[in-house]
Amino acid sequence: MTILLEAQNLSRFFGPNIAVQNIDITVKRGEILGFLGPNGAGKSTTMKMLSGNLAPDNGEIRINGFDLLTQPKQAKAQLGYLPENPPLYRELTVGEYLKHCARLNRLKGKALKSAVDTVIDRCGLGEVQRRLIGQLSKGYQQRTGIAQAIVHSPAVVILDEPTSGLDPVQIRQIRELIREIANEHSVILSTHILPEVEMLCDRVQIISKGQVIFADSLAALHQQRLSSRLRISFANPPPIAEIQSLEHVASVEVLSSQQFRILYHPENDPTESLLIQAVSKQWQLQELVREQDSLEDIFMQLINFDTAAVETIN
Known part of the structure; x- marks a missing residue:
């Protein structure tokens, strides 16, 4: 054009x-x-x-x-x-x-x-x-x-x-x-x-x-709205260390006794390995949701990142 x-x-x-x-x-x-x-x-x-x-x-x-x-x-x-x-x-x-x-x-x-x-x-x-x-x-x-x-x-x-x-x-x-x-x-x-x-x-x-x-x-x-976070729930949850040890899982946040938030690198989605482990070890997966950022979240992330970068340079 x-x-x-x-x-x-x-x-x-x-x-x-x-x-x-x-x-x-x-x-x-x-x-x-x-x-x-x-x-x-x-x-x-x-x-x-x-x-x-x-x-x-x-x-x-x-x-x-x-x-x-x-x-x-x-x-x-x-x-x-x-x-x-x-x-x-x-x-x-x-x-x-x-x-x-x-x-x-x-x-x-x-x-x-x-x-x-x-x-x-x-x-x-x-x-x-x-x-x-x-x-x-x-x-x-x-x-x-x-x-x-x-x-x-x-x-x-x-x-x-x-x-x-x-x-x-x-x-x-x-x-x-x-x-x-x-x-x-x-x-x-x-x-x-x-x-x-x-x-x-x-x-x-x-x-x-x-x-x-x-x-x-x-x-x-x-595309940036697809954040690197999964929210998961199990009827029979494993120890948090076991979730943490899964391939491509960067960190795990405990939301409740049965619900967790998994953070991962955008290029390494752990969903497939998570599903395989949940079935084989009978964790009884009840929920798996890919969380999204709002446009406002992305805007604030960009602005805050820019501010932090300037402060680092200074």
């Missing part, structure tokens, strides 16, 4: 402080990239650099083939941006505001009218297009913010916390809209809502302390 946004070796410093250091980002056509990180990780700084609102100290950004630093007008014409706080004019109607945004993107005449009509339809704004933005619900204001980001049909759309402050119904509607947008555009989704990443994104990039600590497909992230 065609790469529509490519950033290489992005770095940004605020005095002696490193906000972002040597970050690489690529987004392909029709792809949703989830951009995650704890508060202060450098997400907002990165979003500002990708949208052309903040110049990097080092690195380069290309949007649909145009260099954002040397060809800013051409590059920004390929970009749609919804910041966390949408840039809405509350005293304008939805229709007036979207026409204004279309003019800012150099649309005129029939092309302008067609573009505005299209985003009003796509974003479900038909019933409120003549209402003042200041009188709209948070959900409709967010839809209007997304509409301004795509009114000029950009190659890349950056959405920063697009469901923040919405109720469950509005969140579902905005997520459906984001999926539809991704059919025609590349989307970078910055969010702290982990289930949202699972539901929407094709790839995930996690940043901590200004550096990327994970960058891979959602499938690869899901």
Whole structure:
């Protein structure tokens, strides 16, 4: 697939402080990239650099083939941006505001009218297009913010916390809209809502302390959810030392007199040998469950690992 946004070796410093250091980002056509990180990780700084609102100290950004630093007008014409706080004019109607945004993107005449009509339809704004933005619900204001980001049909759309402050119904509607947008555009989704990443994104990039600590497909992230733990129960349990002595068992945690948790290396699953021993020695196996980490668990493990690594280096 065609790469529509490519950033290489992005770095940004605020005095002696490193906000972002040597970050690489690529987004392909029709792809949703989830951009995650704890508060202060450098997400907002990165979003500002990708949208052309903040110049990097080092690195380069290309949007649909145009260099954002040397060809800013051409590059920004390929970009749609919804910041966390949408840039809405509350005293304008939805229709007036979207026409204004279309003019800012150099649309005129029939092309302008067609573009505005299209985003009003796509974003479900038909019933409120003549209402003042200041009188709209948070959900409709967010839809209007997304509409301004795509009114000029950009190659890349950056959405920063697009469901923040919405109720469950509005969140579902905005997520459906984001999926539809991704059919025609590349989307970078910055969010702290982990289930949202699972539901929407094709790839995930996690940043901590200004550096990327994970960058891979959602499938690869899901693979990490298969943790190296088994929960087992026996009606006739053996001594813990006997379980511990089984091949590939790293350690055993006693949960009760009959229930145990087995830890093992991901590449050496002891399940088969465990089953053979349980049958041959009549341990009367009652339960064998492969425990899974939640996406939140994985996120915290990655963040904590990164923090520990930094402390070790220092």
